Amino acid sequence: LYAQACQAENQALRGENEAARRRLDALLAAPPGDPGWRAWIHTTLGELETRAGRPDAALVQFRAALQAQPDDAYARIALVDALIDTRAWAEAERLLGNDDSEAGLLRRAVVARARGSADAASLQGTVTARYAQA
Numbered sequence: 481l482y483a484q485a486c487q488a489e490n491q492a493l494r495g496e497n498e499a500a501r502r503r504l505d506a507l508l509a510a511p512p513g514d515p516g517w518r519a520w521i522h523t524t525l526g527e528l529e530t531r532a533g534r535p536d537a538a539l540v541q542f543r544a545a546l547q548a549q550p551d552d553a554y555a556r557i558a559l560v561d562a563l564i565d566t567r568a569w570a571e572a573e574r575l576l577g578n579d580d581s582e583a584g585l586l587r588r589a590v591v592a593r594a595r596g597s598a599d600a601a602s603l604q605g606t607v608t609a610r611y612a613q614a
Contacts, residue, residue: 481507485521492528500528519549523558530562538562557583569595582610 485507492500504525508518526541542559545552556575563572564587573591576584589607592600 481510481513481517485517485524489524492524492531497528497532501525504528515549516552519545519552519555522548523552523555526555526558526562530565535562535566539566553581553583557587560587564590564594567594582614585610 484503488500488503488507491503504521508521512518522541522545526538526545529535529538529541539559539562542555542562545555546559549555560572560575563569563575569591572587573595576588576591579585579588585603586607589600589603591597592603
């Protein structure tokens with residue numbers, strides 16, 4: 481399964497979206513397995529849909545990834561990115577919560593600025609300081 485998923489992911493990266501989508505959908509139709517594996521396949525499909533310019537389909541896949549494995553930080557950030565792309569600021573902000581990781585903090589600053597939040601400048605300053613420190 482992992483080899484097939486990697487091959488499908490490579491197809492998607494080469495722009496062979498329909499073939500990759502069919503292959504990944506077939507893997508998801510297999511008997512349920514490890515939730516982390518299912519989350520990975522859904523996230524891969526979400527990334528494929530994003531690159532294909534299908535934001536609604538991408539959101540469905542990223543949400544399915546989080547449903548399969550709610551603590552998947554990569555899938556959560558991918559969903560937040562898709563929400564930012566579609567300007568779904570409130571949902572992105574809710575998902576981020578007080579995420580203080582570099583990835584979360586950067587996205588919190590983006591959302592705060594887009595929403596005109598009072599803490600936008602503070603978050604941007606924190607991001608800038610962290611990058612300078614790194």
